[in-house]
Amino acid sequence: MEGTGTWVMLVYRIPREPSRPRIAVWRQLERLGVARLGDGVVGLPADARTREQFDWIADEILAAGGACTVWLSQPASPAQEQQVAAGMRAARAAEYQAVVTEAEAAISAEPGERARVVRRLRAELRRIRRRDFFPPAERDTAQVMVDALAVNDDRSPA
Known part of the structure; x- marks a missing residue:
């Protein structure tokens, strides 16, 4: 083993x-x-x-x-463990992709709405990370998108 x-x-x-x-x-x-x-x-x-x-x-x-x-x-066997891990990784990848999709959709929103979306998506990222035992590549993409949305919101006129 x-x-x-x-x-x-x-x-x-x-x-x-x-x-x-x-x-x-x-x-x-x-x-x-x-x-x-x-x-x-x-x-x-x-x-x-x-x-x-x-x-x-x-x-x-x-x-x-x-x-x-x-x-x-x-x-x-390691192969069995890798198979289970791959299934868990795929499930988290889908969750991170949903965050990316939401962040992309919020780029054109009004500044106040973008700020609300950023708060909600950051909370969602924390929830996903708590169950992310085998991080997929989508994890970094989701974080970058939410951070970019926050920067975009910070640069908006008040």
């Missing part, structure tokens, strides 16, 4: 009804940027933060009447 990192995995089942806890868990997992490895199996590169997050989610699943276990594991 040399050459692969340690991953924290959450294996869970949660009742379909009531749907509110199931949806809440799904949203939390999406915010974390998990790799969906199978039905009810998700993973993230292991660190103190991801382990703690999975432990909290596991508590919520148990409180909702579900079943779950948290595992520390390693992929069987």
Whole structure:
């Protein structure tokens, strides 16, 4: 297993009804940027933060009447880990591309509107970075576009 990192995995089942806890868990997992490895199996590169997050989610699943276990594991080969990482990288690339698209669209907006867009996009970049374990090239492009939009707004007449 040399050459692969340690991953924290959450294996869970949660009742379909009531749907509110199931949806809440799904949203939390999406915010974390998990790799969906199978039905009810998700993973993230292991660190103190991801382990703690999975432990909290596991508590919520148990409180909702579900079943779950948290595992520390390693992929069987570097190729398997690279495949999972590529999927996670592609998901973040799409999110960064959406930021680029929004920044491009805001270039022709009024100064006040551009300032609001810059604040919102900077917050969005922070949210994406928290779940960006394998940064794609689009990350830098998105940052450059938001910074350019901010500079463009700073140069606008007041």
